[in-house]
Amino acid sequence: MKNIYTYGGQPAKRNLTVACMQANKAAGIKMTQVSAANLEEAEVLERLGIDMITIADVDIVAVRQAAPTTFVTGSQTMVQYMNEDEALAAAIKCAEQGADAIYTPRGLKTVERLSAEGLCVQGHLGLVPRLSTRVGGLRIIGKTADEAMRLFEDFKRLEDAGAVAAEVECVATEALVEINKKTSLVTHSIGAGSGGDIIFSFMEDICGDVESPPRHAKAWADMLTIRKALSAEREKGLTGFRDAVKDGSFPDKAHSVAMPQQEHEKFCELLDKWSPLHQ
Template sequence: MSLKNIYTYGGRPAQRNLTVACLQANKAAGIKMTQVSAQTREEAEACERLGIDLITIADCDIDEIRAGAPNTFVTGSQTMVQYVSEDEALAAAIACAEKGADAIYTPRGLKTVERLSHEGLCVQGHLGLVPRLSTRVGGLRIIGKTADEALRLWEDFRRLEDAGAVAVEVECVAAEALTEIGKRTSIVTHSIGAGSGGDIIFSFMEDICGDVENPPRHAKAWADMLSIRKTLAAEREKGLAGFRDEVKAGTFPHEPHQVPMAPGEHEKFQEALDKWQPVHR
């Protein structure tokens, strides 16, 4: 992997596998990229070691994730309810970028996108199905299955582009709609449940690794961590039950799980205790 020399938003020299310019060039060339979520340093290390192109994280996890993946393009995500005002969102975005985030994701409105973008931050928005706003579109469903709705989505793309976003998460959108829109927008598209037309194909770590009881329709698992986790949980309960039962029965701790006094010392100790008299009565 050829690394690019950069300075972070916080002014520190660093190296990255990709820059925003690389993302845009890959989009133009039709080169597909991968993005995975990570919550721990261990997960971040695995992503970087296995060549995942981009990692998306909770902004509060930036220190741990950046330590695990020092060279991977990282997007620090803000949730819908973390920061109420544009000033709070901006302050948090700057703090995350200062610690090494390469882009900031926000699901908030265009004013927030514009505010962050005007400070030179690389901003990723969210279009299509925004789960936390799903009541506005009639629930969890695919967006853009009709030409009229796909056209409205295209108009949302144009507004987001005008607000200064360089990327957008496109969730649960009809595949053909994203393919056609992607040809006509400069925004780098992150597809999750929106087909193969995205520039970046995004999936959550738990979906990829099979660690979800009821995965969404668009998810695919290449591993089975859930059954392993269940096995571990069963072994934990087995251990706890065994410990409880033997303590209650008086069979633990017992030889060889305890250390006796030296030979003859127990008897001497008993004699001393029998002869012991308090100094003050």
């Protein structure tokens, strides 16, 4: 564990720092990163020793509570913040609340703006799904030497903008292997083979909770079948409740509390004798 101060000025302990990741990169030590969407998922990731957690930046408080020592990256979306000022304000808030790095899929100006304030910034290279129309759709990037060279140049531009890391998505394995030797960026591979420093995958893909997973995803569990079974049981229960209420079979005597007969008769007599005090 490393002793640190957060961007918000609070003393804390972390399993990794950026310097640790850079040292692991140099030594060829692979690291793991998984997404978390809530407190429960974050807790199990820390307990099982996943090296890094990536989250939506708005979930930082709950996730940091559940995973107090794991390196956490707060992610911004493409359309969440409209300009560099908004992205910077949100990034500072997220870091103040305990995020160790900020992911942005936006352009180099946003990366420069965030990194200029001392934030650890992660960019996105290779296939950026929300920009896929620019590259002809969802496909592997860097299968040709010329395209791999253009990708390498993107790496160098991201470095120059001040980023410390990059999510590298759907890139030909050999391209990332060679680029990774010549970049200072800590690379997070998702669908880009084993050449990255960090192997990143989404919680739902790992746990088999996706109807049509991407080709690069591998599941080690089958939560989808369980979730479907739970959904079917929920529907069975709700249908039974609805029908029983409609046909009058619920609530029945077994699920009701009755008055003693003598008390019931006495109550009815009192009701019959009752009259308003003021008429």
